Amino acid sequence: MHPAISVIFFTVTSGAGFGLIAMIGVGAPMSQGPLAAFLISLLAGGLAVAGLISSTFHLGHPERAWRAFSQWRSSWLSREGVLAVATLFLFGVYVLFWLFAGNRPLWLGVLIAFLAIVTVVATAMIYTQLRTVPHWNSILTPLVYVGFAIACGYVAAAALNPETNSSDRATIAGMACLVLIVAWALKMSWWHRAGRTSLAAVGSTPETATGLGAIGRVRLLESPHSGENYLTREMVHVIGRKHAAKLRAIALTTGFAAPLLISLAVAISGGPLAWLGVAFVCLIAGLFVERWLFFAEARHAVSLYYGR
Amino acid sequence: MTSLPTAIERSLGLVIDLDTCVGCHACVVNCKEWNTGGYGAPLGDLDPYGDEPVGSWLNRIHTFEVTPEDAPASIVHFPKSCLHCSDAPCVTVCPTGASYKRSEDGIVLVDESMCIGCGLCAWACPYGAREMDPVENVMKKCTLCVDRIYNDNLPEEDRTPACVRTCPAGARHFGDFSDPESNVSKLVEDRGGFDLMPEMGTAPVNKYLPPRPKQATESCGASEAKPDETANATGFLGWLDRALERLG
Numbered sequence: 001m002h003p004a005i006s007v008i009f010f011t012v013t014s015g016a017g018f019g020l021i022a023m024i025g026v027g028a029p030m031s032q033g034p035l036a037a038f039l040i041s042l043l044a045g046g047l048a049v050a051g052l053i054s055s056t057f058h059l060g061h062p063e064r065a066w067r068a069f070s071q072w073r074s075s076w077l078s079r080e081g082v083l084a085v086a087t088l089f090l091f092g093v094y095v096l097f098w099l100f101a102g103n104r105p106l107w108l109g110v111l112i113a114f115l116a117i118v119t120v121v122a123t124a125m126i127y128t129q130l131r132t133v134p135h136w137n138s139i140l141t142p143l144v145y146v147g148f149a150i151a152c153g154y155v156a157a158a159a160l161n162p163e164t165n166s167s168d169r170a171t172i173a174g175m176a177c178l179v180l181i182v183a184w185a186l187k188m189s190w191w192h193r194a195g196r197t198s199l200a201a202v203g204s205t206p207e208t209a210t211g212l213g214a215i216g217r218v219r220l221l222e223s224p225h226s227g228e229n230y231l232t233r234e235m236v237h238v239i240g241r242k243h244a245a246k247l248r249a250i251a252l253t254t255g256f257a258a259p260l261l262i263s264l265a266v267a268i269s270g271g272p273l274a275w276l277g278v279a280f281v282c283l284i285a286g287l288f289v290e291r292w293l294f295f296a297e298a299r300h301a302v303s304l305y306y307g308r
Numbered sequence: 309m310t311s312l313p314t315a316i317e318r319s320l321g322l323v324i325d326l327d328t329c330v331g332c333h334a335c336v337v338n339c340k341e342w343n344t345g346g347y348g349a350p351l352g353d354l355d356p357y358g359d360e361p362v363g364s365w366l367n368r369i370h371t372f373e374v375t376p377e378d379a380p381a382s383i384v385h386f387p388k389s390c391l392h393c394s395d396a397p398c399v400t401v402c403p404t405g406a407s408y409k410r411s412e413d414g415i416v417l418v419d420e421s422m423c424i425g426c427g428l429c430a431w432a433c434p435y436g437a438r439e440m441d442p443v444e445n446v447m448k449k450c451t452l453c454v455d456r457i458y459n460d461n462l463p464e465e466d467r468t469p470a471c472v473r474t475c476p477a478g479a480r481h482f483g484d485f486s487d488p489e490s491n492v493s494k495l496v497e498d499r500g501g502f503d504l505m506p507e508m509g510t511a512p513v514n515k516y517l518p519p520r521p522k523q524a525t526e527s528c529g530a531s532e533a534k535p536d537e538t539a540n541a542t543g544f545l546g547w548l549d550r551a552l553e554r555l556g
């Protein structure tokens with residue numbers, strides 16, 4: 001599949017934003033005072049909103065994007081939109097409480113955290129639901145998306161934690177290690193499954209695509225036209241598969257090893273949690289590569305008609 | 309509404325005969341010609357006379373080579389357009405309601421004024437039957453020539469999809485699959501019509517007819533020259549044979 005920058009940015013950034021919103025909602029300790037409240041909310045909401053806005057760059061008609069809220073009964077993309085807006089609206093109300101009353105109502109926060117995670121699930125379901133792309137068509141896809149959203153949210157929330165006691169700081173950083181390990185373990189099992197889940201493995205071959213398997217082996221002789229078309233550009237993307245192994249190593253080094261080592265250092269030393277801000281940036285960078293591969297490596301059934 | 313209709317009154321679609329298709333692309337051209345002026349926005353092209361032309365087409369012909377275990381390979385021309393699936397995944401993924409399946413005749417259509425051009429329906433279709441228009445940025449797909457088949461302004465014989473009307477080999481047939489006595493139902497029954505990628509669970513309405521079995525190849529392998537056949541020729545033909553032989 002074609003790895004569109006706008007969609008990669010959307011899934012990574014809004015995932016991180018909703019993860020942080022969820023952490024704030026469940027009461028992660030944050031600095032006191034309206035200015036801190038404002039800046040932290042701006043970061044969390046900003047990440048989520050930036051992702052959503054970026055997703056509209058991918059549309060042919062962004063001015064009609066509002067129509068996407070209408071089909072939540074049948075469409076995951078529509079549900080994602082509705083859930084995102086509902087979560088952000090409630091988060092806005094929560095931020096007003098935080099700014100003006102100086103307190104963070106837990107009941108509302110927990111509801112927001114729940115909605116934020118469901119939003120991330122809905123984002124993942126846009127891809128998971130597609131039987132045409134066997135790599136994505138697995139329960140592991142939403143687990144990975146939620147895992148990374150929580151990892152991003154936790155690491156960011158930990159970086160913003162004003163804790164002064166160094167043994168508590170060590171515990172918080174230790175938890176960050178754990179969350180990172182769980183998220184990437186999910187991704188490793190996703191990669192493991194993807195390695196075994198080709199189109200042929202789910203029963204789709206050039207023979208079933210043409211229905212000519214009863215006669216013999218089928219091979220494309222001539223494609224319908226000499227050049228590319230929308231389908232081959234969008235769904236028959238082959239460049240990504242070539243460097244997959246190297247890019248996985250880059251994703252793991254930047255997105256896993258680097259933030260893990262930083263968190264580990266803080267966990268051992270009990271040093272300032274602000275270091276986890278660096279871990280967060282590394283994690284996000286690694287996730288951009290991971291998400292690029294999520295698209296670029298995925299094979300779509302239509303590639304069977306184009307012999308690639 | 310992008311929920312699928314619960315009941316379909318008629319199930320209109322195509323039967324495509326892979327035995328008779330000669331791969332001439334006439335249906336492709338006539339489809340583009342009709343649909344660029346018919347339902348919805350024109351079918352756009354970018355750089356049509358340049359180095360890298362791209363455009364939206366609702367029907368395309370692939371050509372495959374099929375190699376049996378024990379016989380030489382044969383060539384199959386393979387027209388492909390929307391199969392108007394009964395369980396159309398392209399419809400249910402659509403967030404806007406632009407994509408829908410009609411309950412009266414089962415045709416899958418896009419209301420282009422509602423389409424946001426997200427492309428998700430094209431990702432959901434296993435057959436590559438939907439293409440984003442490069443000029444209008446809305447999703448294009450086969451309409452089964454909904455603006456021909458019910459069109460009283462056209463002569464009776466033209467009230468059939470443009471591809472069917474134009475096919476010089478008679479490889480495309482249009483009809484109602486919900487009627488077991490219809491031309492298309494009978495063709496499917498007689499010739500063993502099949503679905504494309506049944507494993508995708510789309511339950512396509514359009515069916516394909518397999519190429520008929522080829523003749524055994526031994527019987528037609530006798531094309532080598534047999535130089536000695538003229539050796540005993542006598543009379544005028546014998547003389548002619550020898551005279552021409554001498555000319556070299």
Ligand code: SF4
Nearest residue numbers: 390391392393398433
């Ligand atoms: S062929 Fe593709 S576009 Fe047509 S109805 Fe089936 S899934 Fe939808």
Ligand code: SF4
Nearest residue numbers: 402423424426427429
């Ligand atoms: S491209 Fe248009 S028709 Fe297709 S899913 Fe998106 S809004 Fe619906």
